[in-house]
Amino acid sequence: MSDILTITLNPAFDVSTSVGTVKPGPKLRCEEPRYDPGGGGVNVSRAISRLGGVSTAFVALGGQTGAVFHALLDAEDFEVAQFDVAGNTRQSLAIIETSTKKQYRFQLPGPPWPPEQTESMLEHLRQHLSPGRIVVMSGSLPPGVPADIASTVNRLAVERGSKLMLDTSGAALTAAAENPGPPFTLLRMDGEEAGQVSGRTFATPAELADYGLELVRAGAAEQLVMSMGATGTVGVSATERFFCRPPKLETLSAIGAGDSMVAAIALQLSRGSSLKDAVRHGVAAAGSAVLTPATELCSKAMADEILGQVVTEEI
Numbered sequence: 001m002s003d004i005l006t007i008t009l010n011p012a013f014d015v016s017t018s019v020g021t022v023k024p025g026p027k028l029r030c031e032e033p034r035y036d037p038g039g040g041g042v043n044v045s046r047a048i049s050r051l052g053g054v055s056t057a058f059v060a061l062g063g064q065t066g067a068v069f070h071a072l073l074d075a076e077d078f079e080v081a082q083f084d085v086a087g088n089t090r091q092s093l094a095i096i097e098t099s100t101k102k103q104y105r106f107q108l109p110g111p112p113w114p115p116e117q118t119e120s121m122l123e124h125l126r127q128h129l130s131p132g133r134i135v136v137m138s139g140s141l142p143p144g145v146p147a148d149i150a151s152t153v154n155r156l157a158v159e160r161g162s163k164l165m166l167d168t169s170g171a172a173l174t175a176a177a178e179n180p181g182p183p184f185t186l187l188r189m190d191g192e193e194a195g196q197v198s199g200r201t202f203a204t205p206a207e208l209a210d211y212g213l214e215l216v217r218a219g220a221a222e223q224l225v226m227s228m229g230a231t232g233t234v235g236v237s238a239t240e241r242f243f244c245r246p247p248k249l250e251t252l253s254a255i256g257a258g259d260s261m262v263a264a265i266a267l268q269l270s271r272g273s274s275l276k277d278a279v280r281h282g283v284a285a286a287g288s289a290v291l292t293p294a295t296e297l298c299s300k301a302m303a304d305e306i307l308g309q310v311v312t313e314e315i
Helices: 040-049 061-072 114-124 149-159 171-175 191-198 206-216 257-270 275-290 300-307
Strands: 004-006 012-019 035-038 056-061 081-084 090-097 102-106 134-138 163-167 185-189 223-225 233-237 241-245 311-314
Touching: 004 040, 004 257, 012 061, 012 102, 035 061, 040 056, 040 134, 040 163, 040 257, 056 061, 061 081, 061 191, 081 114, 114 149, 114 163, 114 206, 134 257, 149 163, 163 257, 185 191, 185 257, 191 206, 191 223, 206 223, 206 233, 206 241, 223 241, 223 257, 223 275, 233 275, 241 275, 257 275, 275 300
Parallel strands: 004 056, 004 134, 012 090, 056 081, 134 163, 163 185, 185 223
Antiparallel strands: 012 035, 090 102, 223 233, 233 241, 241 311
16 A cells, blocks of 8 residues: 555546637638546656655546546556446646747546435545545535535544545635644645635735644644745744745646645655655655646656755745
8 A cells, every 4th residue: 555645525627728729600620639537636646656656546437538538548557446426527638829839728527426425425435544644635626526525624623543635726715714623634725716715915925824824723734835826935833934936947837736745745745744844855756847838747857857956945
């Protein structure tokens, strides 16, 4: 059994391609597409493999799309624990407009889950939780799954001695910020998401760190990792506040940067690293991901090179 388990309840069959100009009306002749198994936790497992680590991916899959998705997973270097669901696994489409280098991303909804399917998922998940295991729950939720499901999963993880890292968005992130406890081991969000959850604006790393500390003190999470895009990432716990600043990099595609960051952080924490060192590696991995095209994830060689250029400042 690997030390890291990822959870993906709403995976996406990712299709990426490019076209000269995106405009309404005529048929747009695209370049040869690329197909990848995607969704938060799946991408984290894929990135962990690229960084030299090992994980198990707990993935909810269904229908013909799910069968193709699993076939793509067979080419990846990690164990898959499939949870069967009704309906077809969703698809997503990413198109780069080559004339402007702009990227357009279209996300289709996943199949709706009835309440009994959510209960069945929790029972299946329980057997994969074990003492000391780092669990990464990442990505959006399928329609019908309660927004506070992460808190339920976290209680199961704590009961089983596992440590849950959460990276989500929307209503699920709002529910996580109001988590009644026990606290998540780590909660990741970016500055824009923090603004949406709190109703505030964060102009500086210090302001974002202040909000992160509020969530720590409220018992939502033990640690916060809060990204500010290309400028850097804030790390917060009850005893430390710091900002990791990457070198200036040219972005080819932002897809996979956040998942690469979470993968590197989870991998370093599983190896006993400090939060600060884990976030430094996360920033480097995210930086390597933006240097790759389309849905490509991080590169260990590039991440290792960038790591030496990451500047860490106390806040």
